[in-house]
Amino acid sequence: NAGVTQTPKFRVLKTGQSMTLLCAQDMNHEYMYWYRQDPGMGLRLIHYSVGEGTTAKGEVPDGYNVSRLKKQNFLLGLESAAPSQTSVYFCASRWTGLTGELFFGEGSRLTVL
């Protein structure tokens, strides 16, 4: 039982390049989220999904796109990377109850030069 798995763990991009981060969970969770973490700013929600085929914007969605074609996978895309997108990205998932904890992946560290 792997929980939430993110790939890749590390990536270096040049400004203007594109890439996709993959998040996979094996807990059959409906809800999935992408957060970014920057020093002194905690975790900020980029996009989220409440089920297969649905996505919605979070607090800081600009410059990112997402897709949830399969329930277990949530992809985060950067079409044209900018240095401001240098960050650690965390995927998380949870069940659909009124309350409940988030299960986080180990993170993906992205550097944009």
Added chain:
Amino acid sequence: GQQVMQIPQYQHVQEGEDFTTYCNSSTTLSNIQWYKQRPGGHPVFLIQLVKSGEVKKQKRLTFQFGEAKKNSSLHITATQTTDVGTYFCAGPLGSSNTGKLIFGQGTTLQVKP
């Protein structure tokens, strides 16, 4: 917009001393969660508080939810080096039940042995 603030941002203590971090929300929260992130790691759920005035204990950790459900605190008694890390509080983002959380900036605890 909705905000969750944590103080202090950093705390250095001698092993054996107590530690407290405070969390304040700009809005009333239906529940509050606490997470711990070890250096280089990912956030891990500690606890959830739901009721006004609720107090919960986990060994040396004591969590409180304010009467107005707008503030919370985490107190660690007799810190140990294993307590090192960043502690985040988080509450529901917005009013819809989609599990989205807004996080405080975190309090980073350093413990000197």
